Amino acid sequence: MSFLNIFKRKDSKASSGRQNSDRGILVFENTSEVIRAESVLDEEGWKIRVMGPPPEIRSGCDLVIEIPLIEELNILRTLEKAGVQPLEMVPVSSPLLQPVNIFQNKDFGKYLMIRAANMKLTIDKETMKIVNVSGGGCPDVPYLAQEMVGKTIAEAPSPREIGHTLCGYALQLAYKEMMRRCSQ
């Protein structure tokens, strides 16, 4: 099958440099929260900077904090513990992008698999045990699988508690959707 009739290759803005493509922005209600969050993240050793918001951001105050996007889950947990939570988190390169909100599920009879973005969580419907975690590419995925597989969905730690990255966050969404389905 030839692609020539589907698309012609063209220059993409995404392919020309892609500055800051692995950075994210935390948006806060007011500047005192920004200052507190900056202090907390600085103390924890994160590579961050305070800056003005991009024009696409229509909520929050006049300052935002730029963070390593991939480590969003770990950073949000750190801020939550400190009692300061952002209004939202967006990628620097495309501030209007939203986290994935589409779930796919596959029923294998005895087993149910739920996918969120690149992450898949599978349970045994009879025992409610997590039998597999697959997909993803960040290093917390093998760790999350190690900690979750073999435990029931109720016993297992949630990815939000022990994950660190956006892959962990995606698994958290699959986990939440699985919990929702199991409680129905």
Next chain:
Amino acid sequence: MLAIVGTVPDQDLPIVTGEVSLEDNEICIQDTRVFVNRGTPALLAAAFKTCEFLDKTSPFGYLVGDIGKGDGSRRLYEYLALHFGKDDLRSETGTAFNAIAFHYLQPDVDWHNRVLLAVDEMAQRPVLIADAGFMYAAKMSGQSSKYDLFTPDVGELAFLADEEAPHPFYTRGFILHEENRTPELIARAYEHNNAPRYLLVKGRQDYVADSQEIQATIDSPVEEAMEAMGGTGDTLTGIVAALIAAGIEVKEAAVIAARANRLAGHYSKPTPATQVMDIVEHIPRALEDIL
């Protein structure tokens, strides 16, 4: 010789390098033993089995512990940036690397670019294969076209196809995968220069493609359960990397690997609860059938 770069889920493991062996379901590298479950150890195990079958030198591993905090990955990135190209990274047997597979590393564009610069300084440019986090970093950096092979699943293909998304977590809904749209997503990934020389897309049907067209599809045997299993994509990447290092051309290696991984899965009679070592054990039998 094949080099494999990745992480293991052990916060305390320092950087370890060396030729890899597989004993009692554990990857052995120097004095370190790592249980094969999924991720880079699964890739290493599959590559080891393939090299052993082909009577080739075992893969050379570069491993570090990282549970997602990124600290281990960054130490390994730094190590690679300092060593690749400078001393031409040779194994104890003196064989230069002709293929490098980059795998589970915390995506970091700056460090990715430094490692790629170091690769450029190598005396002979190896075939470059990327999967998992390193593939994400390659796409984020806009340098996918410098690679010879990516091995995404269909969810990751949607990420490659979405020129805006910095991570699969932000793939836009209208692009997010529908498996019957795979050829369209492949074309879109190439359209925006977010794909390497070849793509091997893992799914219900596997696709081997370049920028011009779908070169091959592999769809049998079908084992639905493999989609739920962690590590089945890693074994595919391990097999294809070992075949390429053995001198087989990338496109042909991708087709053979896709068939072998499916066959190995089939022989393991998998359920969604099957673990990946059950597949690894059947790789030699699968390769025997195909080659």
